[in-house]
Amino acid sequence: MRKILLENLIRGRLTEPAPAASEAALAELAGRLERSAQRRLGRSLSIREVDAGSCNGCELEIHALNNVFYDLERFGIRFVASPRHADVLMVTGPVTHNMREALERTWRATPDPKWVVAVGDCAVDGGVFGASYACVGPVAAVVPVDLHIPGCPPTPQAMLEGLLALLETSAKG
């Protein structure tokens, strides 16, 4: 184990430069955030992830945000275990009827000010599952959504760009 730790010191770092905040996300977020909220949050965001019916593809890529290449925590963004500690809900899936109440209760448990990011095509518009008896459809049909990040699943890069836009917008004020 010592060898691998030493190697890490020598072998340059794998973490990649931060991408620019997504223009589309900035445009969507502009005007959505209240000044009071912006001041209170500064440049730090805590995220609670909610799978509301996803196939698990989006979760895999959200996980990747924590690997050393994307290293989300360097931006002050981190995933937390409870909605009560969260500023942001990242919601995936075509919100199934069986998950609707759990999503609503998670949203209510998240203190204000809060944002909801709908991650993935299913969360944006229901995706391939939209027409089912078992699905409500887009996340916005259940809780108010501040930012949409499409993709099936969105790449970690795309999610990073969206989250950085959220951070940028929330830091102004």
Add this chain to the structure above:
Amino acid sequence: MTTMSALADLLAAGRRVAGHRPWPRIEIDRADWERATALLGDGTLALSGLWGDAGAVHMAVATPAFDALAVVTLACPDGTFPSVGRVHAPAIRLERAAADLFGLVSIDAPDPRPWLDHGRFPTPPLGRSDFRADARRPYVFLPVEGEGLHQIPVGPVHAGIIEPGHFRFTANGETVVRLEQRLGYVHKGIDALMSGATLERAARLAGRVSGDSTVAYAIAFAHAVEAALGDEAPPRAQALRAVMAELERIANHLGDIGAVCNDASFSLMHAHCGVLRERVLRAAASCFGHRLMMDRVVPGGVATDLAAAGAATLRALLAEIGARFPELVAIYDGTASLQDRTVGTGIVGRDLVMHFAAGGHVGRASGRAIDVRRTPGYPPYDRLAFDVPVLESGDVDARVLIRMREIEASRGLIARLLDDLPAGPVARTLDSAGGGEGLALAEAFRGDVLVWVRIEPGGRVARAFLRDASWFQWPLLEAAIEGNIVADFPLCNKSFNCSYSGHDL
């Protein structure tokens, strides 16, 4: 009576349905259905799937070695059939699902509670004209009685970035006395979405039953469609499918090995496995155009050919894993504090994995030497020799070790597939004019995926059933945690890594 002759005997009793490939489908009567049930109960046959249809119930049965399969069908004009779960527990949840989705009632079922239907659908699933009345009532968990017991309800929203499900722990102090799972939260109605879908749309749906196994599902679905239509993919497509399937296996095992160690607070392994996993996904994106390789396997072949530069990228990836991964294995083996958490934790006995015909690392860590790539086998694996690791101890450690050895085996497989990549086209147009029925098994990273499909003349899907390996693994997780401490549940759970979405459909 041997298992082979028992199966042959059963098949001789019924009427063979024309156009079901490659294994037979037999319509049988109630008495023979009960006979099949008894053969499952005494271990002569293994259950590989049970699903509803309009006015009928189907069951996929196999010899325990999986060298022969068949589908048996019982017409249910009155909407009932004799319960299989009554004598063969692995059928219980599948029967509950068939009741929820098709209104088929299994007579004398040991557990008549709803499963996927939480009483929340605004309109009935599939062809049902009614709801199960009891689905609207509060769900009753199994009773637990005794002094000093307390319950810990967990989920459906969990603390980590994972899928939703509910776990009801009953504990005595730190020791888990019973775990009861409640699933179905991510039920998306895939069976209904499949019915009437074009093959193209159905393949996209199949690839999203469980996102982590998108390649394996796409392969199983493509094989079932190709079998139904009496065709097969060109050799180059078959080889490329296997390259993608093995990349998917490596990526998932890397993620899970890291996550198991992380659940024991050993984050170094998590970080390093995460690096290798990301390398695999990036290579996949560069070679096949999608990090998870979604929609790359299609009925008739593959959607993306591999360029010469892509093959070089994959070889470089294999070299990096070959250079780095053995170090990580050595760290795992040599870290006593980590072994302390994984060795002897969450043991599943051989009898249980045999009874449930549990696939993947869950079965193979407990002595069930079945890998459907080898038996019954499918191209291109039928012409390749590869290691199928099997252990006996059945604990978290064994499931981690199996995954480590499978990464090595997959690395070898990809190298040989690349060395020997056939030339020629990567897809062929399937003639769907006649329709047909097909059954296929494919080995996903967590075990065998079964796909059954009926295609209408003209090419639309009439009915499809996709059975994840998790159906026969989830119940074993309940057994694995019994007598262990609550804090070891994340380790047990991650060492299984059952699919919620794949199970909930």
